[in-house]
Amino acid sequence: MNNNGGRDGAALFAAAGATLCYGATPVFIKYFTGYLDAWTVNGLRYSVGALFWLPFVILVSRKGHCGTEIPNGYDGIRPVAGIWKAALIPAAINCAGQVGWGLTPYYLDATVIGFVYKLHFLFTILCGFALIRAERPLARDPWFWAGTVVCIAGVVLMFARNLGASGSSSATGMALLIAATALFGAYAVAVKQCVGAYPARLSFGVISLYTAAGLVTLMFLVGDFGRISTLQPRTWGFIVVSALIGIAFAHVLYYRAIQGLGAVISTGLMMATPFVTLLGAALFLGEKTTPLQLAGGLAVVAGGVMLAVSNSRLGRAAAAQLPASDT
Secondary structure, three states: OOOOHHHHHHHHHHOOOOOOOHHHHHHHHHHHHHHOOOHHHHHHHHHHHHHHHHHHHHHHHHHOOEOOOOOOOOOOOEEEEEEHHHHHHHHHHHHHHHHHHHHHHOOOOOHHHHHHHHHHHHHHHHHHHHOOHHHHHHHHHHHHHHHHHHHHOOOOOOOOHOOOOOOOOOHHHHHHHHHHHHHHHHHHHHHHHHEEEEEEEEHHHHHHHHHHHHHHHHHHHOOOHHHHHHHHHHHHHHHHHHHHHHHHHHHHHHHHHHHOOOHHHHHHHHHHHHHHHHHHHHHOOOOOOOOHHHHHHHHHHHHHHHHHHHHHHHHHHHHHHHOOOOO
């Protein structure tokens, strides 16, 4: 009996779940702007996410080694102790990106954040050019340059009428968001380079613990954490739920989708996340998107699809050059 259909169905379900989780996150963090400052929101949310992963990290650490289920195909037993050093660089980049990400909803609408965040795929490719020789041939693919131009044009359209204004789509917010997406692109490459030989759950758990430590420190240094005592149970519930779906569950579901569907198909499906944000922001925050912003957002998504196609073409070309397997 062929079980591929069941596995593909589970992977599609994971991709849909990841899309909903990532799409809902900008709506949550925009909602929290009415209750807490960015430093406190970051500290609380990442603390919840880190606590979710803590039991798994402790369990594997006590075991002393991790098994063979490793994304890059490593087959063997790898000591766990090395992950704590290997995760330092990705965690530092992630922490910096989270600072910018946490500040953006104080300047931008959730819908704008959801669409522009798709630029992180472009920045991942650009960082890959700088650090991974095997990815540099992508620069010769016209689909890459077309996608890049369309993405940039989309961002310009979204912010064209608001760059000089103090409204939701301000120049400060744009700078923060683009800086955050650039850092998240660098983070994706750093994860691949530094902790790619470890299971995704373990590496992300350790990175979450490091990131939470940094963000909590910043919360106590510059945040207005005293306002935590004024939060109602409902707001606390939203903080916990947003941390679980946006930090813990979303990543697990996305990795599961990649394992079952491949990176290109999963990335393509994830291009729907801004539309989840658009709908959630309209229903729960009362946001209204202008036609120009929507056109720009659609352009960013279209550019992202072009970049995914370009990345797929590079992967197929590389596979065609590999020697035939004896198995």
